[in-house]
Amino acid sequence: MEQKAAAKAKAPKRSQFSGMSKALVRRETISAYLFLLPSLFFFVGFVVVPMFICLIYSFFNMGLDSTSTTFAGLSNYVRMFQDPVFIRGFWNTVLIVVVSVPAVTAFSLWVSSAIYQMKPAVRSFFRCVFYLPVVTGSVAVTVVWKWMFNPYNGLLNQMFNTVGFDWLGNTKTAIWCIIMILFTTSIGQPIVLYVAALGNVDQSLVEAAQVDGATKLQVFWKIKWPQIMPTTLYILIITTINSFQCFALIQLLTSGGPSNSTSTIMYYIFYMVYRYNDFGYANAMGVVLAIIIAIFSAIQFKVTKTDN
Amino acid sequence: MNSAKSKLAGTPTGYKIFAVVILILLAIFFIFPLYWIITGSFKDAITINARTPQWFPLSPTMENYVKLFKQPAMVWLLNTVIMAVGAMVLTCLTASLAGYALAKKRFYGRGILFSIIICAMALPKQVIVIPLLQEMNVISLSNTLWAVILPTVGWPFGVFLMKQFSETIPTEILEAARVDGAGELRTFFSVVFPMIKPGVGALAIFTFVNCWNDYFLQLIMLTSRTSWTLPLGIARLQGEMSNDFGLIMAGATLAAIPIVAVFLAFQKYFTQGIAMGAVKG
Numbered sequence: 001m002e003q004k005a006a007a008k009a010k011a012p013k014r015s016q017f018s019g020m021s022k023a024l025v026r027r028e029t030i031s032a033y034l035f036l037l038p039s040l041f042f043f044v045g046f047v048v049v050p051m052f053i054c055l056i057y058s059f060f061n062m063g064l065d066s067t068s069t070t071f072a073g074l075s076n077y078v079r080m081f082q083d084p085v086f087i088r089g090f091w092n093t094v095l096i097v098v099v100s101v102p103a104v105t106a107f108s109l110w111v112s113s114a115i116y117q118m119k120p121a122v123r124s125f126f127r128c129v130f131y132l133p134v135v136t137g138s139v140a141v142t143v144v145w146k147w148m149f150n151p152y153n154g155l156l157n158q159m160f161n162t163v164g165f166d167w168l169g170n171t172k173t174a175i176w177c178i179i180m181i182l183f184t185t186s187i188g189q190p191i192v193l194y195v196a197a198l199g200n201v202d203q204s205l206v207e208a209a210q211v212d213g214a215t216k217l218q219v220f221w222k223i224k225w226p227q228i229m230p231t232t233l234y235i236l237i238i239t240t241i242n243s244f245q246c247f248a249l250i251q252l253l254t255s256g257g258p259s260n261s262t263s264t265i266m267y268y269i270f271y272m273v274y275r276y277n278d279f280g281y282a283n284a285m286g287v288v289l290a291i292i293i294a295i296f297s298a299i300q301f302k303v304t305k306t307d308n
Numbered sequence: 309m310n311s312a313k314s315k316l317a318g319t320p321t322g323y324k325i326f327a328v329v330i331l332i333l334l335a336i337f338f339i340f341p342l343y344w345i346i347t348g349s350f351k352d353a354i355t356i357n358a359r360t361p362q363w364f365p366l367s368p369t370m371e372n373y374v375k376l377f378k379q380p381a382m383v384w385l386l387n388t389v390i391m392a393v394g395a396m397v398l399t400c401l402t403a404s405l406a407g408y409a410l411a412k413k414r415f416y417g418r419g420i421l422f423s424i425i426i427c428a429m430a431l432p433k434q435v436i437v438i439p440l441l442q443e444m445n446v447i448s449l450s451n452t453l454w455a456v457i458l459p460t461v462g463w464p465f466g467v468f469l470m471k472q473f474s475e476t477i478p479t480e481i482l483e484a485a486r487v488d489g490a491g492e493l494r495t496f497f498s499v500v501f502p503m504i505k506p507g508v509g510a511l512a513i514f515t516f517v518n519c520w521n522d523y524f525l526q527l528i529m530l531t532s533r534t535s536w537t538l539p540l541g542i543a544r545l546q547g548e549m550s551n552d553f554g555l556i557m558a559g560a561t562l563a564a565i566p567i568v569a570v571f572l573a574f575q576k577y578f579t580q581g582i583a584m585g586a587v588k589g
Contacts, residue, residue, distance in 0.1 A: 017414055025414070031492050032413035036421075039406035039467055042398075046440065046462035047428055053439035111334070114327040128575055129335045135571040136342055137521035139539040140560035143546050144345045147553045155344070158361050184338060189582060196583030237430065245434045248523045252543055266434060273438055273528075286435040293432050 058284035063277045076284035085260055086268060086285065092175060093264040097243045097296070099179055100186065104239050105232065108187045112194030113220070127195060131188035138185060138248035145181050146253055168254050171261040178249050178262055185249075186242060190235045197231035198224065233304045237297050244293050265289050345564060348557035349373070356554050372558035381562060383534055384541040388520060388563070391453045391537060395460040395519040396512050402461060404508055407470025408500050412482060422471075425464040433463065437528050444529065455529035456537075460519045466511050472584050473507030474500065510581020513574045520567050538563035 017025050058076055062069040080086045108130075115126045133141050148155045149167040157163045167173050201224050209219050247266045250256060256263035256271065263271075265285060272282040348356065350368040409415075410422060440459055444450035449458070477500060485495045501508075523539045530536055536544070542559040549555065571578060 020414065025416075028413050029415035032409040032415035032418070035405045035409035035413070035492075035496070039402040042402060042458060042462035043425075043428070043464055043467075044462075046443075046459040047436065047464065050436040050439040050443055050459075051428075051431070053442060054436060057439065057442070111331070114331060124575065124579070126331060126335065127579060128572065129338050131571070131575075131579075132338055132342060132568070135517055135521075135568050136345075136564045137523070137539055137567065139521075139523050139543050140345060140564040141341055143542060143556050143560050144341045144348070146546070147348070147556070148341075148344065150553075152359070153357055153551075153553065155361050158359065163359065184341075192579045192582050196579075241430070241432055245432050245524075247434065248543075251527075252546065269435075269438060270524075270528075273441075279438065279442060282438050286438060290432055290435050294430070297430060 054283045054286050057280060058287050060280045062280045064279075072280060076281050077288070079281060080285060080288065085263060086265070088260045089256075089263045089265045089268045092260075092262060093244060093246075093266070095175065096179055096182065096246060096264065097240060100182055100243045101236060101239045103183060104186045104190060105235055107183075108190035108235070109194055109232075111187070112191050112198055113224075115191075116195045116198040123195065127192060130191050133185045134188040139252065141181065141185055142249050142252040145177075149177060149253075169258055171258050174254050174258060174262045178246070178253060181249055181253075182243065182246055186239060190239065193231050193235055194228065197228040201227045229304060233300065236300045236304070240296050240300065241293055244289065244296075265292075342564065342568070345557050345560045348553060349561040351554055351557075353552075353554060372554040375552075375555050376558040376562065379541065379545065380534060380536075381538075381541060381559065384536050384538045385562065387453060387530075387535065388537040388539075389566075391456050391526075392516045392519045394453065395457045396516045398457065398461045399466045399515045400508050400512050403466030403470045403511060404474075404501065404504060405496070406467045407472075408474045408477075408496060408504070410467065410471045411474035412477065412479070412500075425467055428464050429468060434524050437525055441528050450529060451531050451535050453530075453535070456519070456522070456525050459525065460515065460522065466515065469511050469514075469581065469584065470504065470507060473504045477503050506577060507581065507584065509574065509577040510584065513570065513578045514581055517567055517571060517578075 020028070059072055059074070060069050061072045061076075111126070111130065115123050118126075146168070147153065151157060151164050151166045151169075154167075156167065157165055167177050205223050206219055209223055214222070245266050246264060247270065250262055250264060250267045251270065254262045256267050266289065269282045269285045269289070272278045272285070347363075347365050349372050350365040350370075351362065352367070352369045352371060355362050355365070355367075410418065436459075440455075441450060444455045449455045481499060481503075482495060485499045490498070520537075521539065523543070526537050526540050527543070530540060533544075538559070542556060542563055545552075545559055546556050
């Protein structure tokens with residue numbers, strides 16, 4: 001499969017301009033860039049440039065007042081490893097990712113395989129329901145959960161007869177509350193993707209296996225699972241990126257507390273800018289976060305490729 | 309869950325009933341927060357602060373909405389709509405032009421450009437928000453809706469999605485248009501655009517929903533009370549009057565209802581679009 005993909009990537013390179021005169025190639029190139037120009041303007045201006053700003057400024061000490069900016073070398077990076085709040089945030093972030101990514105992937109796969117063969121109306125009902133928290137928006141979802149978790153007026157304590165228990169103010173439960181809510185806002189997209197992918201599985205292979213007497217479970221693991229592997233990889237990567245960036249829930253529910261037990265890298269970046277205007281340190285943490293995410297994505301890429 | 313599945317694999321009907329029951333319970337769990345937001349917004353302060361939950365507002369009141377509109381909630385709503393519609397229109401226009409060029413034109417730098425776009429998509433979006441604020445400060449756009457719209461339009465997912473859709477256009481049709489003497493722009497607007505319309509629809513809803521709910525970007529860019537959006541306004545209300553849950557639920561209802569309505573109305577395009585965006589093999 002890998003070879004096929006490699007061949008596919010190489011082929012158009014050799015033949016891209018075949019049968020085209022030089023003048024035509026030039027004309028096509030000019031018109032292509034004219035089509036691309038508006039999009040490139042926004043992409044370069046507001047995605048590529050800030051990426052470089054982030055990288056460059058991470059080597060400076062800078063606050064709001066740009067006249068006091070001084071070169072800092074690697075000191076922002078060194079500072080991170082000596083900053084207990086950053087280290088705490090790093091481990092909290094890893095915990096969130098390590099719990100939520102497998103949970104979201106496995107759960108959305110189960111839901112999708114349960115619903116994808118149902119009647120179209122029923123299927124789209126369930127798909128909508130699981131997408132609902134995403135559409136409702138992280139702020140609206142978070143404020144209602146904050147109310148439900150409230151020690152006195154909250155529904156949860158009233159239902160479980162534990163009035164007075166502070167779910168979000170307890171260092172042991174707070175992060176699990178956040179992971180649970182993050183879970184509800186994360187599974188919508190994977191379910192949509194898995195339902196589409198399962199619908200595209202080659203039915204003739206499934207039928208052939210059934211004729212040969214394969215059980216449902218065998219059909220799933222031997223035939224469907226390899227075919228939906230690219231979707232699984234995509235889901236793993238987008239869920240990882242989203243989990244690493246979890247922010248609204250934390251800011252609105254706990255503000256990183258109690259005693260930093262729910263602080264994450266993303267929240268700490270925000271906190272550095274808002275409390276201390278420390279742009280240099282915040283940018284350095286941003287660079288490190290991007291690198292960590294890239295490493296996680298690369299690992300997932302490797303693991304899912306060798307699985308086949 | 310897996311062990312339950314394997315145990316019951318031999319009895320397909322038993323497993324099916326089990327699955328449906330679980331799905332229905334989950335559906336209730338997933339709908340409930342929205343239900344609680346909307347019903348909560350119609351409950352008076354006494355009901356909300358009572359020690360026993362009232363599952364349905366027995367004596368609905370509008371007092372929370374009256375209180376909400378004493379805040380500049382109308383301005384927040386308007387800001388949110390302008391921002392989301394602006395980002396949506398600009399994204400659809402620029403991305404469909406660029407996606408078409410990437411899919412159907414042969415030109416120097418195509419491969420590299422496409423790789424850069426894919427790499428950028430794998431980057432954490434929020435990391436560039438802090439440097440973006442510094443950039444917006446320099447070009448004096450911070451605290452305006454442009455500061456949210458421009459980066460949203462720049463995010464390359466739309467280009468990628470439109471490239472996927474444009475690839476389904478048969479090249480013969482483009483050649484036929486050229487033989488008939490249609491210029492580049494004419495070909496795009498009268499031949500290409502009608503063919504990728506479902507894709508543009510998907511991208512439009514996707515951008516609208518994402519921009520509406522992009523709390524982090526809004527939080528960093530919009531600082532003054534009159535430039536806030538609904539998500540920001542509600543978040544601040546919660547910070548300022550943390551125990552007036554009725555008022556906060558009214559705000560949450562106002563923020564959630566338009567977007568949920570748009571989603572339900574166009575969910576067919578939406579789900580199709582998301583699925584298309586992932587098909588890259």
